[in-house]
Amino acid sequence: MKSLGCSCTWREHSKNGVWLWAVVVLHVRAFGLIALASMAKPGCEERCGDMEIPYPFGMGDEGCFVEGLDITCNRSVVPPKVLLGKGNLQVLNISLANAEVRVNNTRSLSYSCYNGNRTSGYVTLPENLPYTFSNKTVFTAIGCDTVGYVTDNDSFTSGCVSQCMNRSTVVNGSCNGIGCCETTLPKHKNYLRVSATSLSNYTLSKEYSWCSYAFLAERESYNFRGTDLRLFLSKADLAIVLDWEIRNGSCLSTANSSSIPHVCGENAECFDSERGIGYVCRCIRGYEGNPYLSGGCQGMDSLSLPPPPPFPN
Numbered sequence: 001m002k003s004l005g006c007s008c009t010w011r012e013h014s015k016n017g018v019w020l021w022a023v024v025v026l027h028v029r030a031f032g033l034i035a036l037a038s039m040a041k042p043g044c045e046e047r048c049g050d051m052e053i054p055y056p057f058g059m060g061d062e063g064c065f066v067e068g069l070d071i072t073c074n075r076s077v078v079p080p081k082v083l084l085g086k087g088n089l090q091v092l093n094i095s096l097a098n099a100e101v102r103v104n105n106t107r108s109l110s111y112s113c114y115n116g117n118r119t120s121g122y123v124t125l126p127e128n129l130p131y132t133f134s135n136k137t138v139f140t141a142i143g144c145d146t147v148g149y150v151t152d153n154d155s156f157t158s159g160c161v162s163q164c165m166n167r168s169t170v171v172n173g174s175c176n177g178i179g180c181c182e183t184t185l186p187k188h189k190n191y192l193r194v195s196a197t198s199l200s201n202y203t204l205s206k207e208y209s210w211c212s213y214a215f216l217a218e219r220e221s222y223n224f225r226g227t228d229l230r231l232f233l234s235k236a237d238l239a240i241v242l243d244w245e246i247r248n249g250s251c252l253s254t255a256n257s258s259s260i261p262h263v264c265g266e267n268a269e270c271f272d273s274e275r276g277i278g279y280v281c282r283c284i285r286g287y288e289g290n291p292y293l294s295g296g297c298q299g300m301d302s303l304s305l306p307p308p309p310p311f312p313n
């Protein structure tokens, strides 16, 4: 019961114990464990619509977020939209444990069709912000006479090819070169452009597939359907995953520095990001919560309930 500020033993307080236990149980039932600890910096706004914005992300005053991880809450739309930085990428999810954000991506879609319809797609992450494409985001192309390309303009070009012998060889859920193909992306990119084109102008497939599509999407959230060959544009509702980090210094440079504040709280460990710039924090084993806040990582033991004390005679 240390969390309630009682330094006494159960025995000494067995009379109050039943009552205290009931209060804890009711509290946990009514508000959930999450509600016991705020994820935002004290004094800062916690929510944008339904979404909780955990520090080092934050809204409003500069002290409420770590440089580069500010969030804009557009409350003039219903429900309110959570936006990355001052930009227009809509945030769907923020994960501290994986150092990821999931954003709604509709702009990476590129297509080209037999009838000449075409458009190009790209995603630009703001260059000065600490976001790059996660390896959970993959490049995907759809079509039965299709070559899809992905490039960052100057250092790499990759892609994949998809062909179908006939309509019946296409299998739902299978993105392996028949109607759908995918390829992984190099790490740490913040700009990607995609395009799709046909190999032989849909000569063999135009009865059932007359467009080629290319896009970026979270591998787990896009599931290919044969029907996407015809109707993909109408359901282009794609999410992509980005990695983020705190760019100010590294674990080592911040550990003993008074000029660069170290952001990891107690019971949290610091991990340098793979790129050598920046770091992330994680609660140590047995603790959960927000590793970027002082007192944010809470012992799982202190949250588990003690057995009810025996009834006093």
Ligand SMILES: *[C@@H]1O[C@H](CO)[C@@H](O)[C@H](O)[C@H]1NC(C)=O
Pocket: 065, 066, 067, 248, 259, 260, 261
């Ligand atoms: C980043 O470091 C500079 C000093 O180098 C400091 O003034 C600034 O407050 C730091 N920003 C954050 C978010 O820690």
Ligand SMILES: *[C@@H]1O[C@H](CO)[C@@H](O)[C@H](O)[C@H]1NC(C)=O
Pocket: 074, 075, 076, 077
């Ligand atoms: C909020 O969204 C509305 C409607 O999309 C838009 O007109 C407005 O500029 C947005 N405001 C901000 C601050 O992004």
Ligand SMILES: *[C@@H]1O[C@H](CO)[C@@H](O)[C@H](O)[C@H]1NC(C)=O
Pocket: 092, 093, 094, 095
């Ligand atoms: C992300 O969003 C999905 C769907 O909205 C939800 O099921 C999932 O639990 C969320 N994950 C996190 C880490 O918030």
Ligand SMILES: *[C@@H]1O[C@H](CO)[C@@H](O)[C@H](O)[C@H]1NC(C)=O
Pocket: 092, 104, 105, 106, 237
């Ligand atoms: C993503 O954005 C599109 C276009 O603004 C919208 O229609 C769709 O509902 C959004 N998806 C999610 C999951 O918010």
Ligand SMILES: *[C@@H]1O[C@H](CO)[C@@H](O)[C@H](O)[C@H]1NC(C)=O
Pocket: 113, 115, 117, 211, 233
């Ligand atoms: C192609 O263009 C026509 C006319 O603008 C439009 O009706 C149709 O939806 C477009 N198809 C695709 C796949 O974009």
Ligand SMILES: *[C@@H]1O[C@H](CO)[C@@H](O)[C@H](O)[C@H]1NC(C)=O
Pocket: 135, 136
């Ligand atoms: C993504 O990168 C992480 C860290 O390097 C690695 O552990 C993970 O296996 C990779 N996942 C995929 C799907 O490549």
Ligand SMILES: *[C@@H]1O[C@H](CO)[C@@H](O)[C@H](O)[C@H]1NC(C)=O
Pocket: 152, 153, 191
């Ligand atoms: C990439 O190339 C396109 C076309 O040449 C250009 O419009 C765009 O600004 C470039 N983007 C970057 C990030 O270099």
Ligand SMILES: *[C@@H]1O[C@H](CO)[C@@H](O)[C@H](O)[C@H]1NC(C)=O
Pocket: 165, 166, 167, 168, 169
């Ligand atoms: C489609 O191709 C498969 C494999 O080549 C073949 O077995 C099947 O008979 C073909 N179906 C049609 C309708 O042509």
Ligand SMILES: *[C@@H]1O[C@H](CO)[C@@H](O)[C@H](O)[C@H]1NC(C)=O
Pocket: 114, 201
């Ligand atoms: C594909 O075929 C159509 C119809 O014959 C033609 O209008 C179009 O120009 C062709 N496209 C290409 C890229 O050859």
Ligand SMILES: *[C@@H]1O[C@H](CO)[C@@H](O)[C@H](O)[C@H]1NC(C)=O
Pocket: 172, 225, 226, 227
């Ligand atoms: C494939 O998925 C589509 C859309 O979910 C469905 O209509 C179709 O019946 C499925 N086809 C097969 C062979 O399962």
Ligand SMILES: *[C@@H]1O[C@H](CO)[C@@H](O)[C@H](O)[C@H]1NC(C)=O
Pocket: 252, 255, 256
């Ligand atoms: C940081 O300070 C601790 C204790 O004062 C010391 O043991 C450690 O070597 C220092 N680390 C660096 C990188 O200076």
